Amino acid sequence: KNNQQLSGKRVLITAAGTREPIDPVRYIGNRSSGKMGYALAEAAAVRGAEVLLVSGPSNLAVPPGITVKRVETAAQMRDAVLAEFDNVDIVIKAAAVADYRPELPSEQKIKKSDNTLTITLIKNPDILRELGEKKKPHQLLIGFAAETQDLLVHAREKLIKKNLDLIVANDVTLPGAGFNIDTNIVKLIHKNGDIEELPQLSKKQVAEILIDKIYAMMTKST
Numbered sequence: 071k072n073n074q075q076l077s078g079k080r081v082l083i084t085a086a087g088t089r090e091p092i093d094p095v096r097y098i099g100n101r102s103s104g105k106m107g108y109a110l111a112e113a114a115a116v117r118g119a120e121v122l123l124v125s126g127p128s129n130l131a132v133p134p135g136i137t138v139k140r141v142e143t144a145a146q147m148r149d150a151v152l153a154e155f156d157n158v159d160i161v162i163k164a165a166a167v168a169d170y171r172p173e174l175p176s177e178q179k180i181k182k183s184d185n186t187l188t189i190t191l192i193k194n195p196d197i198l199r200e201l202g203e204k205k206k207p208h209q210l211l212i213g214f215a216a217e218t219q220d221l222l223v224h225a226r227e228k229l230i231k232k233n234l235d236l237i238v239a240n241d242v243t244l245p246g247a248g249f250n251i252d253t254n255i256v257k258l259i260h261k262n263g264d265i266e267e268l269p270q271l272s273k274k275q276v277a278e279i280l281i282d283k284i285y286a287m288m289t290k291s292t
């Protein structure tokens with residue numbers, strides 16, 4: 071059986087969380103481990119794709135045969151993704167990108183004082199939304215939505231607003247789903263409104279199913 075369905079395809083995957091500096095030693099981060107994104111990178115590579123992984127800080131080993139570009143902030147992730155977007159067929163944005171960053175990171179370590187400390191946050195660019203605006207007909211764009219309430223409503227909104235082909239929605243409050251564990255419980259929402267609910271699976275299994283769906287979407291649209 072030929073399992074090289076993605077040979078000749080270039081896939082860009084983002085993974086893990088971004089870190090937004092407050093001062094030289096502190097940052098605003100999130101609980102993303104990179105497990106889902108790294109599993110996707112491996113599953114795509116196993117099927118013959120040329121994989122570029124743009125990763126925020128993560129302790130995970132990069133699977134063999136994958137090119138990795140390491141970034142820290144959302145701005146760096148944006149630069150890395152936009153530099154490659156025109157050259158790839160499929161983008162899967164599994165990274166947990168910070169929505170806000172400190173407006174003016176302090177050049178020196180902030181000293182403790184008797185007062186409260188206020189940090190002004192400004193909005194980061196939405197990378198996926200920019201990609202949705204630039205997307206060419208041959209390109210597929212897949213996003214993730216981690217929610218704590220009204221999962222399907224919010225995920226559908228993102229699919230439409232960001233011009234995605236598919237969004238993978240997970241309720242991060244469910245036991246067995248979400249950050250830093252090896253399993254996930256996801257719903258796949260397609261552009262045409264179809265919803266597929268997957269049971270609790272390992273992130274590796276979710277990744278393999280997703281890559282199969284992406285292959286099916288590719289062959290349908292050509």
Ligand code: C5P
Pocket residue numbers: 144163164165166167168169194195196197198199212213214215216228
């Ligand atoms: O933050 P949000 O829940 O809207 O994220 C949904 C999707 O958008 C994810 O796939 C995430 O990687 C992507 N995203 C992005 N740039 C941002 C925020 C989110 O690419 N600044």
